[in-house]
Amino acid sequence: MVQRSVLLVFIPADSGTDGPAHLQKDVSSNGFKRLKDGMLKSVIKRAQFAIPPLSLMILSSIEVDGVQQTICDLRFETLPLDKQWDLIGISVQTGAVKPAFELAAMLRQKGFRVVLGGPYVTVFPERCREHGDILVRGEADEIWKDVLCDLVDGSLKPDYTAAVFPDLSSTGSVKKSALDISNYFTTNVVQTTRGCPYSCDFCNVHVMNGHKLRHRRIGDVVHDVEHFLKEDKRIFFFLDDTVNADEAYAEKLFRELIPLKISWVGQATTKLGENPQLLEAFARSGCGALLVGIESLADASNRAHHKFHNPIERQAECIGNIRSAGICVYGSFIYGLDEDTLLEQQTIETFIHETGIDVPGINLLRPIPGTGVFDRLADEGRLLHDRHDHDAFRFSWAQEILYRPKRIPLEEFIPSYTELTRRIFTPAQAIRRALAAPTLKSAVLMFNLFYVHMYGLSRKDLLGQMAALDVESSSTL
């Protein structure tokens, strides 16, 4: 049988967590600074964000006779264009569309057949049509097999759409054979559920994955964890948006994982702090840290963005309970939501101090095309770029403001944000948080020090943007 070769490509964003603009452009003419920036860029890529794309791991685990699949992660690897590929798949992320389309154009010009899939294709297929030979819309866990079979039969079609959300209880196990394991900080990435019952308007998970929570079978997850452990003993990342979304399921699963003695991190709601049994199961199964989305400390702001599920009055106690169980808390805020005023700045700082949050993340709202908040801000004339220019809404990591906050003029908002991050991310605070962390002290120190650096760069970028927007800054760096 003729062997078909498929290459699956993951593209780094030209901004965002892959490094702020200062590290992307080799702007420095000073040799020492260039060297330092080069080293930092490499550390950022390798140390913090170097987990593999689960999407492409799932696709490459689908076996069809006569098809060999390989993953190319452009964060570390160069495109192997010296080989003959029968099909090249690109994962297109909203926020990194431009580099994806540029790559597709280059490959098609060289005569390769390109298939586009991923979040942006799912939400904006009509904008992708001319950029790929084949489009795959939706979660491709099941439909990718059809594409591969059609490749073998020579009957590929221009469009494939997942008519329903895949039933995760019947999907197979995830394999790592298409990956170069040595590239990553860890390759142990697992998702137990998909979909989200909530509707926060700044998020597109419920748009892409629906409102119904779908579960993998507990036995399948345990099987994947056991197999992953044989190849890689490092930490596990549970990539679920809310790993405690179904408390009964989560408790059963993590109790079954206790004997495997893994260590893991994930994302949860603070509601976890109200369930001592689940908290105990998480801690005993090796949970070291959880990211919790706090967003605003003004209930009115969270409500304005359709986030209703964790009222402020319970947050501090829940965070305390999670930390008392020996689990570090990464608290993620969004400053500048619709009912936030300048007072929020002090409220966030006090809250972080009083709750002892181990790693704070102070984000700017990033309107993602395809979300409710994007359309609303566009209708209200508050976006800083043309709503149709999706490239302008690229991934950014606290480096760039893309909209006008409702209650705070931009010329006051940017300095108040930079002032907040300047006070929260200092070397002294980093050491204090590490010493107080319930576990993973050196990781907490590293993360906080890394943020001291990153938020320092973000301040420079933001104030640069402010100058470009022709607004006056009174902020100190």
Ligand code: B12
């Ligand atoms: C883990 C994660 C991260 C990790 C690791 C990312 C990685 N290297 O894989 C880290 C922490 C680094 C991260 C960072 C960021 N993230 Co993130 N992240 C996630 C998270 C929680 C899980 C991703 C995942 O693995 N999903 C599971 C897989 C199976 O789903 P999937 O990727 O959608 O893939 C399926 C389909 O889309 C399709 N598909 C995907 N690719 C392809 C390719 C082909 C060829 C085909 C046919 C099909 C196909 O088939 C897959 C299987 O069904 C998602 C939320 C989510 N639920 O997806 C957010 C999410 C992807 N992140 C998001 C954002 C905004 C960010 C940041 C910009 C945050 C920031 N401000 O810095 C950065 C940007 C990073 C970057 N430079 O790309 C948004 C993206 C919005 C979008 N793309 O439209 C999401 C959706 C969260 C959200 N609230 O909206 N993230």
Ligand code: SF4
């Ligand atoms: S932010 Fe979290 S809780 Fe809100 S809709 Fe997105 S995934 Fe669900």
